[in-house]
Amino acid sequence: MKKLVVIGLGLIGGSLALDLKKRGNYKVYGVDQNPNHIKKALKLGVIDEEISFSEIVDAAVIIIAVPVNIIPNLTTQVLDIISENTLVFDVGSVKNEICKAVENHKKRKNFVAAHPLAGTEFSGPEAAILNLFEHKVNIICEADKTDWKILDEAISLFKQLNMRIKMMQPVEHDRHIAYVSHLSHISSFMLGKTVLQIEKNEQAIFDMASTGFASTVRLAKSNADTWAPIFLENKDNIITSLNEYIKNLNEFKDLIENTDDSGLRESMKNTNYIKSILNGIKEND
Structure with missing residues (x-):
């Protein structure tokens, strides 16, 4: 052996x-x-x-x-x-x-x-x-x-x-993985943090957590000792991806604040294109 x-x-x-x-x-x-x-x-x-x-x-x-x-x-x-x-x-x-x-x-x-x-x-x-x-x-x-x-x-x-x-x-790998994987974990961690800060009733979180919330926040259960070094080692790429993510969140917030129904629909419909990419991945598996 x-x-x-x-x-x-x-x-x-x-x-x-x-x-x-x-x-x-x-x-x-x-x-x-x-x-x-x-x-x-x-x-x-x-x-x-x-x-x-x-x-x-x-x-x-x-x-x-x-x-x-x-x-x-x-x-x-x-x-x-x-x-x-x-x-x-x-x-x-x-x-x-x-x-x-x-x-x-x-x-x-x-x-x-x-x-x-x-x-x-x-x-x-x-x-x-x-x-x-x-x-x-x-x-x-x-x-x-x-x-x-x-x-x-x-x-x-x-x-x-x-x-x-x-x-x-390796340079290409680290750039792509920051966008597709590392940003997903940051988003999940911060979604979990935001809900914990806003909603103090833990029973309400448990009772009202739909499968959508549970799946989106799943990665927030990941080990901090594993992920803090990852975020710091890939810092430059992650900051670039975070800047773009924050810009998109602010733009989405502006659409809601301005009651821009057509803008909201267009933003979400354009993002629906991600389905065709992910369906392609499933077909190749």
């Missing part, structure tokens, strides 16, 4: 561990600074054994699934000690700083900068689930800088998970 090490036993790292144990010929070892995460991961069968950082040297595959602000330095440390044939990949949702951190490392060829577009609003080893990555997109950045044999191994691993592979440059 191949030795697979997962560093960071949260939702993504834990789900990868579960799925790869089931689908591949791997014995899965876990590394986590939180001893409770190790205990839970062992109890739940997410990992087979705990391992120390110094014991990862002979691993076949190492997955780095820690907060994005830690990934650059940790990836460098991992590359410093691995064997010549070890595949190392991260799962961070911000790629540019990670790629810059390892660009001149002598074992850059062993590294795959990956971002599986999958997740839930839950966190920790107990959030790990099977089939989380089924038919999801996995973005690989700077594939040309990875040794072709190691890249081929990574792609084979992702295909074991039934993921669809997309290639992208």
Whole structure:
């Protein structure tokens, strides 16, 4: 069996561990600074054994699934000690700083900068689930800088998970992900905050929360320790997207204040075009 090490036993790292144990010929070892995460991961069968950082040297595959602000330095440390044939990949949702951190490392060829577009609003080893990555997109950045044999191994691993592979440059990735993913989380957090500030009757929130509100605010349940570093690491792109979002909110508020019925309808009808894009995504899944 191949030795697979997962560093960071949260939702993504834990789900990868579960799925790869089931689908591949791997014995899965876990590394986590939180001893409770190790205990839970062992109890739940997410990992087979705990391992120390110094014991990862002979691993076949190492997955780095820690907060994005830690990934650059940790990836460098991992590359410093691995064997010549070890595949190392991260799962961070911000790629540019990670790629810059390892660009001149002598074992850059062993590294795959990956971002599986999958997740839930839950966190920790107990959030790990099977089939989380089924038919999801996995973005690989700077594939040309990875040794072709190691890249081929990574792609084979992702295909074991039934993921669809997309290639992208890190700057492009971070810009697009700020608009499509990171802004969605900010919007959800701030919607939740606004409702909590305005509506002090918690029972009223519970009773009146329709499926629309529940689905829109779902991401506000996400872990702050995961998302604060993401927002800060992708700060420039997020500020650009927030400025545009705030402008649109203000324009929408003006339409309501001015009782502009036709303007409201036009704004919403134009935005309905998003349905055709999302329906296309469903058809391709």
